[in-house]
Amino acid sequence: MHLDHSHHGPAAVGADARRADGSRRALRIGLGGPVGSGKTATVAALCRALRDELSLAVVTNDIYTREDAEFLLREAVLPPERITAVETGACPHTAIRDDISANLEAVEDLEDEVGPLDLILVESGGDNLTATFSKGLVDAQVFVIDVAGGDDIPRKGGPGVTTADLLVVNKTDLAPYVGSDLARMAADAKAQRAELPVVFQSLRGEAGVADVAAWVRARIAAWTA
Amino acid sequence: MTRAALLVLADGRFPAGGHAHSGGAEEAVKAGRITGVTGLEAFLRGRLHTAGVVTAALAAAAAAGADPAELDAAADARTPSPALRLTARKLGRQLMRAARATWPSAELDALAGEFPAGAHQPVVLGLTARAAGLGAADAAYCAVYESVSGPATAVVRLLGLDPFAATGVLARLAPELDRVVDRAVSCGTAAPTQGVDVLPAASAPLLEIGAEVHAGWPVRLFAS
Amino acid sequence: MSGVHATARIGARADGRGGTALPVLESDGPLALRRTRGTGEEARVLLVGAMSGPLGGDRFAVEAEVGNGARLHVGSAAATIALPGQTKDEAHYDVRLAVADGGELRWMPEQLISAKGSDLFVTTRADLGADARLVLREEQVLGRVGEEPGRLTSRLTVRVAGRVVLDQELACGPGAPGGWDGPAVLAGYRAVGQLVVVRPEFHRAPTAARSVGEYARVMPLAGPATLVSAVAPDALRLRRALDEALTHVDIR
Numbered sequence: 291m292h293l294d295h296s297h298h299g300p301a302a303v304g305a306d307a308r309r310a311d312g313s314r315r316a317l318r319i320g321l322g323g324p325v326g327s328g329k330t331a332t333v334a335a336l337c338r339a340l341r342d343e344l345s346l347a348v349v350t351n352d353i354y355t356r357e358d359a360e361f362l363l364r365e366a367v368l369p370p371e372r373i374t375a376v377e378t379g380a381c382p383h384t385a386i387r388d389d390i391s392a393n394l395e396a397v398e399d400l401e402d403e404v405g406p407l408d409l410i411l412v413e414s415g416g417d418n419l420t421a422t423f424s425k426g427l428v429d430a431q432v433f434v435i436d437v438a439g440g441d442d443i444p445r446k447g448g449p450g451v452t453t454a455d456l457l458v459v460n461k462t463d464l465a466p467y468v469g470s471d472l473a474r475m476a477a478d479a480k481a482q483r484a485e486l487p488v489v490f491q492s493l494r495g496e497a498g499v500a501d502v503a504a505w506v507r508a509r510i511a512a513w514t515a
Numbered sequence: 516m517t518r519a520a521l522l523v524l525a526d527g528r529f530p531a532g533g534h535a536h537s538g539g540a541e542e543a544v545k546a547g548r549i550t551g552v553t554g555l556e557a558f559l560r561g562r563l564h565t566a567g568v569v570t571a572a573l574a575a576a577a578a579a580g581a582d583p584a585e586l587d588a589a590a591d592a593r594t595p596s597p598a599l600r601l602t603a604r605k606l607g608r609q610l611m612r613a614a615r616a617t618w619p620s621a622e623l624d625a626l627a628g629e630f631p632a633g634a635h636q637p638v639v640l641g642l643t644a645r646a647a648g649l650g651a652a653d654a655a656y657c658a659v660y661e662s663v664s665g666p667a668t669a670v671v672r673l674l675g676l677d678p679f680a681a682t683g684v685l686a687r688l689a690p691e692l693d694r695v696v697d698r699a700v701s702c703g704t705a706a707p708t709q710g711v712d713v714l715p716a717a718s719a720p721l722l723e724i725g726a727e728v729h730a731g732w733p734v735r736l737f738a739s
Numbered sequence: 740m741s742g743v744h745a746t747a748r749i750g751a752r753a754d755g756r757g758g759t760a761l762p763v764l765e766s767d768g769p770l771a772l773r774r775t776r777g778t779g780e781e782a783r784v785l786l787v788g789a790m791s792g793p794l795g796g797d798r799f800a801v802e803a804e805v806g807n808g809a810r811l812h813v814g815s816a817a818a819t820i821a822l823p824g825q826t827k828d829e830a831h832y833d834v835r836l837a838v839a840d841g842g843e844l845r846w847m848p849e850q851l852i853s854a855k856g857s858d859l860f861v862t863t864r865a866d867l868g869a870d871a872r873l874v875l876r877e878e879q880v881l882g883r884v885g886e887e888p889g890r891l892t893s894r895l896t897v898r899v900a901g902r903v904v905l906d907q908e909l910a911c912g913p914g915a916p917g918g919w920d921g922p923a924v925l926a927g928y929r930a931v932g933q934l935v936v937v938r939p940e941f942h943r944a945p946t947a948a949r950s951v952g953e954y955a956r957v958m959p960l961a962g963p964a965t966l967v968s969a970v971a972p973d974a975l976r977l978r979r980a981l982d983e984a985l986t987h988v989d990i991r
Contacts, residue, residue, distance in 0.1 A: 389528070593906050718907040720969075730948075
């Protein structure tokens, strides 16, 4: 046992970019957003799009434990050992922002058990518009809203909409049915986010998750550069 | 030592994973054993004098310099439920991360190296107190307070209980917390010279049985 | 006045012919031991309470030692009732069990009933060799039918090869630390029991955690041992739960 060097021991602390053995850890991307906006469906689509080119794993944070993880398992988007559920004690935003210890443990366990990994997606439990990820947990975050939740959400802003590295407006195929104005959502998002990117997507459409997958690839390229 | 360090360590917002745990309260609520403030108070009192005094004595012993590996084995022997042993180690590992980031110490590094999957949480807590310049009584206070405050918060969330009423229960228990700390410190500080058998072994059959029941639920709000 | 002090002793040894001899079988005062018909290689002893007790101030002890290759079964003829004594003093009942490598002990006494006004401290300590085998049952009933319990404090410690695998104390009744009858500890249940099974095979193949009926849980311990922990409304249902659980964990 070595006591003379701070990198020995089972776990790095906080957002160290290196693992305990000195190797570069996986890029961690958080996906947050309100209940029902399509976070889990986006994670599932990303896994299908990226699993042949990247070694990846998923951590879910459920309100009721394990439901999202079980959806991903049923859909067989990844082998079961690459999906971990973190239990959040009725407070999903606490587990991704204020006390990230259980999530850090989960991402490190995944790297130890199935690694080496290129990418870990950390999906938040459905929460409110103020829920964002700690920078100690993820390197970039995606905020997923949907057109059916009301086309005024981008205008209302909030930390998720305003500061996420990528804003995804999901279920654009539903816009005509729920009376949402996509152009107005785009203009409001631009006003809130300045140069930060926004993706409008319908997972039922032909392009599916392609734009988000392309953004993730660019992030991976920057991380490993 | 600094008294404020005790507040940092005892703060429920200290990021060590405790917020996701109910200390058995979720199972007791679902089983109908806690339905309101009276049940909460009886639950917390029982927890305090069983799991509370045992964890406090382990933490005090670790803070007083007892061998952490022996304390960890003593914690195992006092925790028949495999679900609770797993929880205690997970929480120990999470506390270890927060502690090493907050109060770097060679003793914490050594314990982390010896128990990569986590040592029992109160053992880590005691060494964290040492690293923070705190003493055995401080470690015991953190442990006993945590043993009742975590479940109280959980029951507020689970039953929509009046938070003022729940906090009132904690205040009423305060003199008992003091007495439990006294006992935990007297046993815990004896452990380095007399061995870990002097530590209390008070058990709560329904906390152990309930933890096993809870671990089998497919859907739950809290991790334990 | 200091009450009755009595220590009964049992020593079991392999007799060299595939059976078990009892070179030590010492009754003492109220603690009377009877050898009964054994089965195959196992010797059986019955603890017969010649008087009721323990009363306040009494100090009872039973010691059993099982040698390499010996197999001993100890039961009792009836439940033990803790009663108040002439004095306010607490009573003590100490059980010391030692099983050598290759020995087996089945310690299966009847219930301990804590009667109103009694104050009893029970300590049970089992020290086992690395390859020793043990089945130990402990049942406590809080009060006779319809009666408030006395105070009962009971500690059970099991060591295997010098390492403690189980250390549990239960305190209940008037004067016990608060909350003992509340939702964290006993919640109104009046019978509580433990069954400890130690088998060297558990090193390789620990028993699985499981529930047995409404009241009992099987819990593999950190070591070659398993605990069945149970609470029940009464002694009968407790015994049924432990008997059923035993069929799941007492594999040979």
